Structure formats: C-alpha cells, structure tokens
Amino acid sequence: MRRVAMVLLAGVAGFLVVTSPATWSMIHPTRDQADAGPADLENGRTIFLASDCATCHATPGQPDQTRLGGGRVLDTDFGRFHMPNISPDPVDGIGNWTLAQFTRAVREGVGPDGILPDGQNLYPSFPYTSYQRLDANDLRDMYAYIMSLEPVAGQVPEHELTFPYNIRRGIGLWRLAFLDGQPLPSADEDSADPHQALLARGRYLVEGAGHCAECHSPRSFMGNVIADSRYGGGPTPDGHGHFPNISPDETGIGFWSVNAIANYLETGISPIGKKAGGDMEEVILNTAQLSREDRLAMAMYLKSVPAVDAPGPGRPEPNRTPTVVMLERPAGQAPVLPTSPVAVLAEAADVHVVTTKPLFLDPARVGTEGAEDGKLLGGARLEVLAREGDRMQVRLDGWQAVGAEQVVYAERGQRILLAVLGDAAMAAVSRKAPEEDPGTGQPWARASLTAWVDGQGLHADLPALWGYAGDLFNSSCATCHSLPHTDRYLANQWIGNLNAMKRFTSLNDEQYRLLLAYLQNHSRDVGPLAEAE
Numbered sequence: 459m460r461r462v463a464m465v466l467l468a469g470v471a472g473f474l475v476v477t478s479p480a481t482w483s484m485i486h487p488t489r490d491q492a493d494a495g496p497a498d499l500e501n502g503r504t505i506f507l508a509s510d511c512a513t514c515h516a517t518p519g520q521p522d523q524t525r526l527g528g529g530r531v532l533d534t535d536f537g538r539f540h541m542p543n544i545s546p547d548p549v550d551g552i553g554n555w556t557l558a559q560f561t562r563a564v565r566e567g568v569g570p571d572g573i574l575p576d577g578q579n580l581y582p583s584f585p586y587t588s589y590q591r592l593d594a595n596d597l598r599d600m601y602a603y604i605m606s607l608e609p610v611a612g613q614v615p616e617h618e619l620t621f622p623y624n625i626r627r628g629i630g631l632w633r634l635a636f637l638d639g640q641p642l643p644s645a646d647e648d649s650a651d652p653h654q655a656l657l658a659r660g661r662y663l664v665e666g667a668g669h670c671a672e673c674h675s676p677r678s679f680m681g682n683v684i685a686d687s688r689y690g691g692g693p694t695p696d697g698h699g700h701f702p703n704i705s706p707d708e709t710g711i712g713f714w715s716v717n718a719i720a721n722y723l724e725t726g727i728s729p730i731g732k733k734a735g736g737d738m739e740e741v742i743l744n745t746a747q748l749s750r751e752d753r754l755a756m757a758m759y760l761k762s763v764p765a766v767d768a769p770g771p772g773r774p775e776p777n778r779t780p781t782v783v784m785l786e787r788p789a790g791q792a793p794v795l796p797t798s799p800v801a802v803l804a805e806a807a808d809v810h811v812v813t814t815k816p817l818f819l820d821p822a823r824v825g826t827e828g829a830e831d832g833k834l835l836g837g838a839r840l841e842v843l844a845r846e847g848d849r850m851q852v853r854l855d856g857w858q859a860v861g862a863e864q865v866v867y868a869e870r871g872q873r874i875l876l877a878v879l880g881d882a883a884m885a886a887v888s889r890k891a892p893e894e895d896p897g898t899g900q901p902w903a904r905a906s907l908t909a910w911v912d913g914q915g916l917h918a919d920l921p922a923l924w925g926y927a928g929d930l931f932n933s934s935c936a937t938c939h940s941l942p943h944t945d946r947y948l949a950n951q952w953i954g955n956l957n958a959m960k961r962f963t964s965l966n967d968e969q970y971r972l973l974l975a976y977l978q979n980h981s982r983d984v985g986p987l988a989e990a991e
Contacts, residue, residue, distance in 0.1 A: 493595055497598050497599045497601070497602030497603075498599045498602075499599065499602055499603050499606060501595075501596065501599040502596075502598075502599030502600045502601070502602050502603030502604075503603050504748065504749075504752070505592070505596045505597075505599060505600040505603075505667055506600050506603050506604065507744040507745070507747050507748060508663050508667035508668055508744070508745070508748060508752070509589070509600070509667045509668070509669070510668070510669070510740075510741055510744050511526070511544070511604075512524070512526065512743075512744065513737070513740040513741065513743075513744070514528075514530055514532075514541040515527075515528050515530070515541055515542070515543070515544045516530075517529055517610060517612075518530055523743070524607045524608065525545065525607075525608060525610050526543065526544045526545040526551070526604070526607065526610060527543050527545055527547075527550075527551075527610035527611075527612050527614075528540070528541045528542045528543040528544065528545075528612075528614040529541065529543075529612070529614055532583060532695060533695070534583075534695040536619055536620060537617065537618050537619035537620050538617065538618040538619075539581065539583045539617050539619075540614045540615045540616065540617055540618075541614065542614050543610060543612060543613065543614050544604065545604075545607060545608070545609050545610035546604065546605045546606075546607060546608075546609045547609035547610055547611055547612075548609070549611070550610070550611055550612055550613045550614075551609060551610065552604070553605070553609060555570060557597075557598060557601050560597070560601045561594065561597045561598075561601070563580060563584075563586075564586060564589045564592065564597060565586060565589055565590045565592065565597070565639070565641075566586065566590070566633070566637065566639070567579065567580045567582065567584065567586040567629070567633050567637070568580065578626060579626045579629035579630050579633070580629070581617070581626070581629060582629070582632065582681065585669040585672040586637070587636055587637060587672070587682075587683075588665065588666055588667075588668075588669030588671065588672055589666065589667075589669065590637055590638070590639055590640070590641065590666075591640070591641055591642040591662065591665050591666030591667075592641060592642075592666050592667060593641045593642070593643070593644050594641070595644075596644060596667075632680075632681065635680070635682070636680075636682045641666075642661060642662045642665060642666055643658060643662065644659070644662045645658055645659045645662070653758075656751070656754065656755045656758055657755070657758050657759055657762060659751075659752065659755040660754075660755035660756045660757070660758050660759030660760070660762075661759045663752060663755060663756050663759075664756050664759050664760060665759075668745075668756065670689070670704065670760075671683055671688050671689055673692070673701045673737070674689050674690075674691055674692065674701045674702065674703070674704045675687060675688050675689055675690060675691070675692050676690065676691070676692040676693070676768075677692065686764075686766075687766055687768065688705075688763070688764070688766070689703070689704050689705040689710070689760070689763055689766060690703050690705055690707075690710070690766030690767075690768035691703035691704070691710070691766075691768050691770060699736075699928070699932045700770060700771050700932050701737075702770055703766060703768045703769075703770065704760060705760075705763055705764065705765050705766040705768075706760070706761050706762075706763065706765050707765035707766050707767050707768070708767075708776050709766075709767055709768055709769045709770070709773070709775075709776060710765070710766065710768070711760070712765065713729070714728075714729055715729075716754065716757045716758050716761055717754075717757070718757075719756070719757035719760055719761070720750070720753040720754045720756070720757040722734070722742075723742065723745040723746070723748070723753040723756060723757065724742075724745070724746045724750075724753055725742075725746070726738070726739060726742040726746075735942025735943070735946060736942050736943050736946075739942065739946075770933075771929075771932055771933040772933030772934065793966065793969065795812050795813055795915075795926070795968060795969070795972070796812065796917060796922065796923065796926050797812050797914070797915060797916060797917055798916060798917045798918040798919065800848075800913060802918050802919075803850075803913055803916055803918055804845070805918075806842060806918035807841070807842055808839060808840065808841055808842065808918070809839075809840050809842060809850070809852070809916040809917065809918055810837065810838065810839055810840070810916065810917050810918070810920050810923055811834045811835060811836055811837060811838040811840065811915065811916060812836060812915045812916060812917050812923065812968075812972065813836060813914075813915035813968045813972075814833055814834065814835055814836065814915075814967075814968060814971065815833065815834050815911060815912070815914065815915050815916075816830030816831075816832070816833055816834075816911070817830060817831055817832045817833065817834055817854075817877065817883065817907075817909040817910070817911055818830055818831055818909060818910045818911070819831045819882055819883060819886055819909055819910070820910070821846060821849055821851070821910040824849050824910050824911065824912055825912055830880070831879070831880045831882050831883040831886075831909065832877055832878055832879040832880050832883040832909070833877060833878050834854070834876065834877050834911065835875050835876060835877060835878070835971055835975070836968060836971040836972035836975050837868075837874075837876075837923075837971075837972060837975025837976065837979065838854065838868075838876040838877060838975075839854075839855075839876075839920075840852035840853065840854055840911070840916075841853045841855070843908065848912055848913045849910055849911070849912060849913070850910065850911055850912075850913060851908065851909075851910050852908070852909060852910070852911055853906055853907070853908050854866060854876060854877055854906065854907045854908075854909065855904075855905070855906050856868055856869075856876045856877070856904075856905055856906075857869060857870045857902050857903065857904060857905060858887070858889065858902065858903050858905040859900060859901075859902055860892050860900070860901040860902065860903060863879070863884050863887065863905075864878060864879050864880075864884055865877070865878055865879070866878075866879065866887075866905055866907065868978075868979070868984075869949070869984055870893065870895050870902040871895035871897050871898055871900070871902065872949045872950060872978070872983070872984060873949070873950050873953060873978075874949055874975065874978045874979065874984070877907070879907070883907060883909065886907060886908070886909075887905050887906065887907045888905065888906045888907070889903045889904065889905050890903055890904040890905075891903065923972075924976050924979075924980075926972075927972050927973050927975070927976030927977075928976065930965070930969055930972070930973045930976075931944075931973060931976065931977065934963045934964075934965055934973070935959070935963075944976075944977050944980035944981060945980060945981055945982040946982065947977075947981055947982060948981055948982050948983050949978040949979075949981040949982075949983055949984045951981075952974060952977040952978050952981055953974065953978075956970070956973065956974050956977060
C-alpha cells in the first residue's frame with residue numbers, strides 16, 4: 459500500500475474549508491456490497507499480494523512479510539510518513555476494525571480513529587485513489603486474510619509533517635475532488651472473448667490493486683495524477699529519483715513484449731537482462747506469487763494503455779528522422795561539478811572534497827605543480843584548522859590498514875578511499891594503536907593527517923553534495939535499471955558493481971569517484987541503515 463500522492467491541497471483547503479470525512483460518502487455513496495457468502499482466504503491473499511501491502515506495512519528487518527507491524531518511514535518534501543501497523547493486533551493494529559471500517563479506509567481514505575465520530579482523513583500516501591477500484595468481495599476477502607495473520611504489538615509514531623501539511627481536515631476536499639467511488643469489475647465474465655476477459659482482469663489488477671499509476675505517473679501541483687501522462691514515469695517522493703515510464707511508448711516499455719512484461723513481474727529481469735532494484739524489487743516479491751494468468755493479464759493491459767512520450771532523466775528524445783542528430787554535450791567536455799562559493803568556504807568548519815585535489819605539507823608549496831604530497835579523493839571530509847588567503851590548513855581523519863599506510867580510508871574494514879599519500883605524508887600521519895577488524899581479522903589503525911590545500915573543488919554542504927551524487931545515480935543508471943536502494947549492497951560490493959557499469963555511462967572520472975563515495979557512504983553496512991542497527 460504505497461507511495462505518496464502530493465498533498466499540497468491539505469495546506470490550502472485546510473484554511474479555506476473544514477471538510478468532514480463523512481462528506482465524501484454522502485456525495486459518492488459506495489455502490490456495491492459484498493456477497494453474503496463466506497470469505498475466500500486464498501483470494502484475499504491474492505489481492506493482498508497484488509496490492510503490495512507488505513512493502514509498506516511489514517515490520518522492517520522482519521523476513522516474514524505477513525507480520526504487518528508497520529514502522530517503515532517514507533521521506534518526502536512534506537515530511538516523514540510512518541507506515542502504520544495493520545496487523546490484527548486489537549490495540550496497536552486494526553484488530554478492532556469492522557469490515558465496514560476497513561472497506562471505508564481502503565476505498566474512501568477515512569479511518570475509524572479520530573476525535574470526531576465521522577472518522578479521520580487518511581493521507582493519500584495510502585493510495586486509496588487506486589484502491590477505490592476494488593470490489594466489495596475482494597475487500598471482504600482481503601480483510602479476512604489480514605485478520606487471519608499473526609497480531610504484532612507495537613505502536614508506530616505519528617507522521618512528522620511540516621505545516622500546513624499536518625492539517626488532516628484539508629484532505630477532505632482533496633478526496634472530494636479526486637475520488638469518484640467507482641469500483642471496476644474484477645473480471646469480464648460475460649465476455650465470450652477470452653482476450654477481453656483477460657484484459658479486464660489486467661485492468662482491475664493494474665488500475666486497482668496494483669496501483670501502478672501511483673508511482674509511475676507525474677502529478678500536478680494539486681497532487682493528482684496527470685491523466686494524459688498516466689504511466690509516463692515521475693519523480694520519487696524524495697525528489698532524488700525517478701520512477702520509469704511504463705507506457706507502451708518507445709521512451710517507455712514499448713519494445714517489451716507481453717510475455718517479457720509477465721516474465722519481469724515474476725523474475726524481476728528485464729528483456730535486456732537488468733534486474734529490478736529499489737522499490738520495484740520489493741514489488742516483484744509480491745507479483746512473483748501471483749498466478750501466471752494474473753501476471754499475463756497485467757502485462758496485456760499495460761500494453762494497451764495510451765503511450766506517453768516521456769524520456770527518463772538525462773535521456774534525449776528519440777530521433778525519428780533520417781538525419782543524424784548529435785547530442786548537446788560533445789564527448790570529452792567535462793561537466794561542472796557543484797562547489798561552494800568562496801564566501802561560504804571562508805566560514806565553514808568542515809569542507810568536503812568534490813574533485814580530486816593535491817594536498818601539501820608545506821603551505822608555501824600549495825599550488826606548485828608536481829610538489830604535492832598526496833591526493834584527496836571525492837567525498838573526503840576535512841576539518842578546517844586555519845586559513846591563509848585561499849589556502850586552508852585541514853585535518854583528515856580516517857583509518858589505515860596496517861601495511862598499507864599509503865592509503866587513508868573512511869571506515870575500518872571498508873574500502874572507502876579518502877586519500878592516497880606520498881612518502882612524506884605517510885611519515886607525517888598520526889596513528890593510534892591498531893585494532894582488529896572483526897570481519898576480516900586484519901589490523902587497522904585510526905589515522906590523522908594535517909596538511910594544506912587550496913580552496914578549489916570543495917563543498918561545505920554535504921547533503922547538497924550527496925543530492926548531486928544521488929541525481930547522478932538516477933540519471934546515469936535509471937536508463938536501463940530500476941534503481942536499487944543504495945543500502946542493497948555492502949560498501950565494498952559497490953566498488954565492483956559500479957566499476958562493471960562505468961563503461962555504459964558517460965561519467966567522467968571525477969563524477970564516477972563522487973558517485974562511488976555516495977553509494978559507499980549510504981550502503982548497508984555504512985549508511986543510515988547500519989547506524990540504525
């Protein structure tokens with residue numbers, strides 16, 4: 459149950475009108491009711507998988523995807539959304555919800571909690587704009603399936619949203635504008651044409667349960683999916699990534715066959731041999747458990763939606779003429795990497811290396827070609843100790859493997875290069891007693907070096923520098939890949955993975971070095987995930 463629909467209207471309508479959650483139900487009454495028969499748990503599991511519920515609501519770090527304790531955090535421009543506990547726990551989950559309350563939450567975006575008796579507006583990070591298409595029988599079956607799972611105790615924190623997006627009442631008007639309450643038929647059982655019946659099933663799974671358009675479409679300033687660009691791809695919630703175009707256009711998946719799409723939904727491997735990563739990797743874990751017929755139905759429907767001409771980031775429009783068209787950036791032209799202005803660097807206590815730069819032990823030799831005592835590499839953090847005009851005295855802190863003192867690394871046991879040193883610089887390094895790395899048994903020592911550098915190729919804002927590197931990752935790799943999360947790999951694994959793909963990109967050496975530093979510093983055993991553990 460996924461992804462953020464932008465909620466800008468919450469900040470506008472919240473001041474203009476106080477909209478009751480009950481208002482939508484009065485204007486758009488639910489049209490269908492579940493049959494009186496018993497719930498079908500197997501069908502409920504199918505809808506649960508197709509709806510990708512576990513991706514957001516499974517307890518992080520828990521291999522059992524049926525333990526729905528919530529807790530995943532979604533960072534967006536509006537703040538942090540904490541995915542709720544939807545396990546059958548009667549206190550912390552939805553164990554006390556009735557089928558009617560569950561149906562209303564899923565299809566209308568109104569939960570039973572709240573101060574007022576008519577319920578609480580739910581943020582459209584919960585994609586009820588798609589789930590409104592689910593029919594009542596499937597919702598009954600999914601409700602029964604979820605209630606059959608193991609309860610998970612544990613409360614999830616409230617969303618941490620900035621003002622005015624933390625005003626839930628404004629969501630009511632957004633719901634009035636963008637929900638119509640019209641479910642889709644789950645299959646065309648009346649059609650004698652098996653192709654049409656399968657196409658109807660695909661439409662139901664893609665537009666409803668699968669909510670594919672919620673990620674793979676751009677949105678207007680109001681937060682709604684732009685109709686004529688549906689499935690044309692769009693930015694990720696944090697603004698640093700891009701969900702690819704999955705319409706049957708040349709700039710999307712037009713060259714994929716129906717069978718190739720169905721196979722991708724099972725294996726996560728594209729027709730050109732690239733494996734799904736990031737959010738799509740998690741989606742594949744669910745679609746792989748659907749029946750072959752359902753995956754084929756989804757593939758057939760995706761091939762039938764309107765094609766959207768929308769190249770991904772960094773990709774040019776296809777050349778559909780007989781004329782040879784040259785790209786705007788000629789080969790060999792160096793891109794401009796982001797650096798901080800001189801005035802900002804003059805006040806910074808810490809600076810970060812953007813481009814490979816020489817270091818000097820003697821300040822009088824700064825800038826003298828061939829006189830450097832070593833090199834600092836992209837991503838290295840330097841503490842500023844003193845300034846003399848454009849020159850800075852800095853301290854580099856890191857680790858050295860015993861016996862390999864010519865290199866300084868960011869972490870013990872991790873091949874995250876910060877600097878390469880000459881003989882004089884190696885002798886000037888201050889080292890502490892060696893420590894054994896528990897993973898390899900190799901001795902490492904904390905190391906510090908004081909040196910001088912010029913003020914070129916430096917950045918004082920590390921988040922901004924990582925933002926640039928994250929955009930590089932997206933624009934360079936998303937052309938062929940569904941991007942993996944940076945924490946999918948260990949820091950040392952990223953070296954080989956990125957090096958193997960370098961020849962398929964237009965990255966120069968400085969961009970490559972900075973991108974590698976970004977990926978390693980956000981890896982599974984070094985980045986935020988490792989810190990949380």
